[in-house]
Amino acid sequence: MNRPAAVIEVASVAKRFGPVTAVDDVSAAIREGEFFALLGPSGCGKTTLLRLIAGFEQPDAGSILLDGRDITRVRPNRRPVNMMFQSYALFPHLTVRRNVAYGLEMEAVREPELSRRVNETLDLVQLADLAERRPHQLSGGQRQRVALARALVKRPRVLLLDEPLAALDRKLREQMQFELKRLQHEIGITFLVVTHDQEEAMAMADRIALLDRGRIAQLDTPRGLYERPATRFVAGFIGMMNFLDGRVSRIGNGTAAIEVPGCGPLSGTSASALAMGQAAVLAVRPERVRLSLSPLPGALPGKVAGVAYLGQDLLLQVGLADRPQPLIVRLGSADAIAAQVQPGIQVWSHWSEPDAGILGD
Amino acid sequence: MRRITGERRLLAAHLGLVYLFLYGPIAVLVALSFNKSGLPTAWTGFSVEWYGKLLGNEAIHAAVANTLIVAVASTLISTAIGTLLALGLERLRSSALLDALVYVPMIIPDIVLAIALLSFFTALKLTLGLHSIIVSHAVFNIAFVCVVVRTRLKHFDTSIIEASIDLGANEIRTFFRITLPVIFPGVLSGALLAFTLSVDEFIIAYFTAGAGPASTTFPMQIYSMIRFGVTPEINAVATIVLGVSFFLVLLSQRLNREAA
Numbered sequence: 072m073n074r075p076a077a078v079i080e081v082a083s084v085a086k087r088f089g090p091v092t093a094v095d096d097v098s099a100a101i102r103e104g105e106f107f108a109l110l111g112p113s114g115c116g117k118t119t120l121l122r123l124i125a126g127f128e129q130p131d132a133g134s135i136l137l138d139g140r141d142i143t144r145v146r147p148n149r150r151p152v153n154m155m156f157q158s159y160a161l162f163p164h165l166t167v168r169r170n171v172a173y174g175l176e177m178e179a180v181r182e183p184e185l186s187r188r189v190n191e192t193l194d195l196v197q198l199a200d201l202a203e204r205r206p207h208q209l210s211g212g213q214r215q216r217v218a219l220a221r222a223l224v225k226r227p228r229v230l231l232l233d234e235p236l237a238a239l240d241r242k243l244r245e246q247m248q249f250e251l252k253r254l255q256h257e258i259g260i261t262f263l264v265v266t267h268d269q270e271e272a273m274a275m276a277d278r279i280a281l282l283d284r285g286r287i288a289q290l291d292t293p294r295g296l297y298e299r300p301a302t303r304f305v306a307g308f309i310g311m312m313n314f315l316d317g318r319v320s321r322i323g324n325g326t327a328a329i330e331v332p333g334c335g336p337l338s339g340t341s342a343s344a345l346a347m348g349q350a351a352v353l354a355v356r357p358e359r360v361r362l363s364l365s366p367l368p369g370a371l372p373g374k375v376a377g378v379a380y381l382g383q384d385l386l387l388q389v390g391l392a393d394r395p396q397p398l399i400v401r402l403g404s405a406d407a408i409a410a411q412v413q414p415g416i417q418v419w420s421h422w423s424e425p426d427a428g429i430l431g432d
Numbered sequence: 433m434r435r436i437t438g439e440r441r442l443l444a445a446h447l448g449l450v451y452l453f454l455y456g457p458i459a460v461l462v463a464l465s466f467n468k469s470g471l472p473t474a475w476t477g478f479s480v481e482w483y484g485k486l487l488g489n490e491a492i493h494a495a496v497a498n499t500l501i502v503a504v505a506s507t508l509i510s511t512a513i514g515t516l517l518a519l520g521l522e523r524l525r526s527s528a529l530l531d532a533l534v535y536v537p538m539i540i541p542d543i544v545l546a547i548a549l550l551s552f553f554t555a556l557k558l559t560l561g562l563h564s565i566i567v568s569h570a571v572f573n574i575a576f577v578c579v580v581v582r583t584r585l586k587h588f589d590t591s592i593i594e595a596s597i598d599l600g601a602n603e604i605r606t607f608f609r610i611t612l613p614v615i616f617p618g619v620l621s622g623a624l625l626a627f628t629l630s631v632d633e634f635i636i637a638y639f640t641a642g643a644g645p646a647s648t649t650f651p652m653q654i655y656s657m658i659r660f661g662v663t664p665e666i667n668a669v670a671t672i673v674l675g676v677s678f679f680l681v682l683l684s685q686r687l688n689r690e691a692a
Contacts, residue, residue, distance in 0.1 A: 127594055148597045160595035164613045173609075177600035225599065 077136075078103050078229055078261050079124060079152075084133035086119055093119040095285035096133070101229065106255050106262045108276035110269060112308070116285040117265045121231050124263065125154045137228060148177075153222035154231040157238070159214050161206040167217050168193070168202040174225045192224040195254070212243050223258065232264040236271060248274045269309050273297070281305055301343065303430050306354040313360070313398050315353040319345050319429070327429040329353055333393035334371055339427030352430050357386070357401035359426035362408050363419045370419035373398065375412055385409050389420055458674065465667035482668040492669065494645060495653035501562060502637070502649060503630040506569035511623040513570070514577025519611070521578070522585045538575040545572065546639035553640060560642025565649065568640045569630045576629060577622035584618025617687050624684045628677065 077100035086094040094116045101107045109117040122128045124135060126147030134143045142150055153174070162170050172189045180188070193199045196216040206214055215235065222230055235251065236244045252275050255262045266272050272279050273293040280290040281304075288308075289301045300306035303314065317329035320336050327341035329351050337353050345351060363370060376397050377388040385404055388397040398420055402409050412418070465483075469476035486492060517534065524530070537545065549568045558564060592614070596606040612619070634651040641647040648656075657666055 125598060127598075147594075148600050148602055154595070154598045156591045156595055158589055158591050160589060160591035162592055162595070162610055162614070173596070173601075174599035177605070221595075221599070 076103050076138075077101060078138060079263070080136040080139075081120070081124070082134050082136065084120070084123060084130045084135065086116075086123060086128060086130050092285050094123065094130070097282075097285070097287055098133075099280055099287060099290060101261060101263055102278075104259055104261055105277045106252065106275055107264070108272040108279045109263070109265045109282060110272040110276075110279050110308075111267065111282035111288075113267055114284075115282040117267075117282050118233060120282070121154070121233055121263065121265045124229075125152060125231055126150050151227055152229045152231055153225050153227040154233065155218045155222045155235055157234040159206075159218040159238075161214060161217055161221070163206050166203050166205055167198060167209070170206070170217055171220045171224050174221060178225070188224055192220045195223070195258070196220045211239055212247070215239065215247070219254075223254075223260070227260065229261045229263055232262060234266055235264060236266075236268075244271070251275060273309075281308060283308075299342065300354065300428065300430070303352050303354070306428070306430060311357050311399060311401075313355050313357060314396075315355075315394075317351060317353065319347055319349050319351050322347060326424065327351070329429055334391065337427070338424050339429045340425055341429040343429075343431045345429065345431055349431065353427055354430055355422050355427040357399040358384075359422050360398065360400045360420050361422060362387075362389075362400060362402065362412070363421065364408065364411065364416070365419070367419050367421055370421035371398075372417065372419055375414050375416050375418055377414060378412060380404070385412070387412060389418060391420075461667050462671050462674070465664065465671045467664065471664075482664040485665050486668050486672075489665065491645065491648075492650075492653060492665075495648050495650045498562060498646075498648060499631055499650035502565050502569060503627050505566045506573055506630050507623050507627045509566070509570040510573030510577050510626045511619060514574040514622060514626075515581050515615070515619050517574065518578045518581035518585055522582060522588075534578055535575055537572045538579070542633075542635040546636040549636065550639045560640060561647045562641075564640045564642070565637045565647065568636050569633060572636075573626040573629060577619075577626050580622035580625060581615060581618045584615050588615060621684045621687055624680055624687075628680055632673075 079101040081097055081099050081101075084094055084097050085092065097116075097120060109120055111117045119128060123130055126142075126145060130143065134141050136142065137151065162173065165173065168189060171192055172185060175185050175188060190199065193202055196219055198213065198216055198220060201209065201213060206217065209217065215238070219235075232251075236247050239247060248271060251262070251264075264272075264275065273296075276293060278290065278292055279296055281288045281296060283304050289296060289305045291299070291301075296305060296309050300309065300312075306312045307314070315329075315331045315334065315337060317331035317334075317337070319327060320330040321328040321338070322341070322345055325340060325342070326338055327345055328336045328338035330336050331353065339353055339355070366372070371391055373389040373391045375387055376390040379386040383404060385402045385406075387400040387402065389400055390397045400420065402412070463475075466478050466480065467475055468479040468481065521530065521534065545568075549564075549571065553560060553564055592610055593606055596610045597603070601609065632651055634649075634655065637649045638652055638655075641649065641652065654666060654669065657663065
């Protein structure tokens with residue numbers, strides 16, 4: 072394994088606020104030059120973890136290492152990491168140029184290097200024309216770039232970004248996802264971004280740590296999270312997923328089957344440790360479900376309950392006998408069956424075994 | 433259309449009456465300060481004689497100097513402490529009791545505060561003088577400054593403090609380079625208010641001044657002069673004070689507008 076060195080290592084870190092455990096025994100290593108995302112629903116501890124790394128919070132247990140050096144007790148103003156705040160936190164009384172220069176002034180960087188670096192960074196984020204403006208004279212997108220420039224000018228070992236795109240409108244947000252990714256490639260600084268938006272994390276990050284109630288539910292590449300979710304939480308959080316509940320009836324080598332009431336035994340791949348008879352769930356993506364208009368052995372009979380036309384795709388709800396939750400099926404609009412499905416017709420749903428996963432509850 | 437103009441006239445008349453009620457007596461005072469005879473009964477011609485007399489009145493000079501010393505000193509003390517108090521209170525979890533304790537000096541009757549301070553100073557066996565007036569004025573002014581600064585802090589994004597620390601500044605540099613400049617308009621209008629309150633405060637100064645002209649403030653001096661009747665000199669003094677206060681009010685309003 073030729074693994075790049077870790078810039079930041081979080082080792083068994085825990086943080087409690089009164090009775091609430093915000094971060095619960097989290098360990099992770101963030102590699103040099105990667106775009107790493109902390110993803111999770113609100114209250115999962117992702118922002119607390121970011122603030123622990125920035126130094127605004129002190130962990131109750133565990134340690135934080137930067138380039139192998141323990142910085143757990145180092146004050147935030149002495150850590151070579153910089154943060155881009157969700158509210159941007161621009162200094163309202165200073166011009167764009169003075170905002171960006173502030174961090175260098177604190178390092179006692181002198182002219183002409185000071186101006187050179189400020190100008191360089193303003194060019195990088197395309198703000199050179201607005202250097203003499205005050206923050207209140209800028210648009211949301213421009214403020215975001217000032218915040219970015221102000222943190223980048225310090226050349227941090229890691230740039231921490233707290234919900235960097237949350238305050239932007241949808242169109243600008245999609246554009247900025249690519250822009251952030253491009254910047255990160257260009258300057259080669261490690262980015263650690265916190266977001267609650269799974270699409271944003273998937274689009275930008277090299278690796279994602281998905282957090283659930285203060286713990287890392289899964290740390291993987293976007294593809295790994297989507298295609299090989301380790302738990303029901305991960306499977307449900309990332310993308311759309313169908314779940315069929317049952318009890319484990321067979322355990323094989325990397326596969327398993329569960330007995331689903333009304334559907335019989337259903338099999339799929341399995342990576343987690345399962346015990347016979349335990350409650351488990353079969354997870355299958357809507358786009359992996361195939362439909363047939365005539366009975367097939369092993370296919371689940373059902374009735375189309377609803378059809379939504381999404382342009383490229385059709386989203387179907389297929390009601391299965393004895394099950395309150397319909398199966399969600401995504402069909403390409405060009406699919407041969409797509410022209411024939413309409414509410415009320417009988418269909419048989421099936422999928423290939425590797426496309427389904429058996430997850431412990 | 434006609435009905436609307438009628439209503440507007442009525443409203444204008446009402447406004448005129450209100451202003452007349454507020455400023456009528458003041459206008460009379462200003463006019464009398466320029467009355468040659470000095471008597472409120474008859475107008476005998478324009479004169480600045482009383483302003484000239486004022487220039488020669490040593491007692492008033494001394495009193496004005498005392499008042500300025502007290503006002504400046506108590507303003508400086510209360511602005512520093514009041515601002516820090518406001519910053520500290522905003523940082524704490526909000527507590528109605530704590531807020532009430534801070535604001536009480538603003539609303540308890542001056543006479544009660546005056547008696548309390550006098551007894552306190554006596555208990556400490558403190559010699560009374562200008563210094564005791566300064567401390568006493570600081571007591572209520574801290575509360576006023578605190579209130580004014582806190583309204584400014586309501587719109588203060590505390591993440592800029594973290595941003596400054598994140599960018600390498602320590603707490604002290606952050607205070608002087610970020611926090612103070614951002615809240616400065618609030619601090620300045622708090623200071624102006626404190627200064628104004630101190631300049632015309634009478635009861636507390638009267639109780640805590642001790643005896644003698646060395647610690648007689650301007651309102652106390654006017655009070656002692658008025659015991660022999662309202663002289664035209666007092667009208668002249670009042671007119672000057674009026675002018676200065678007007679200027680200060682305009683200044684503080686302008687500061688607040690620019691800040692908004």
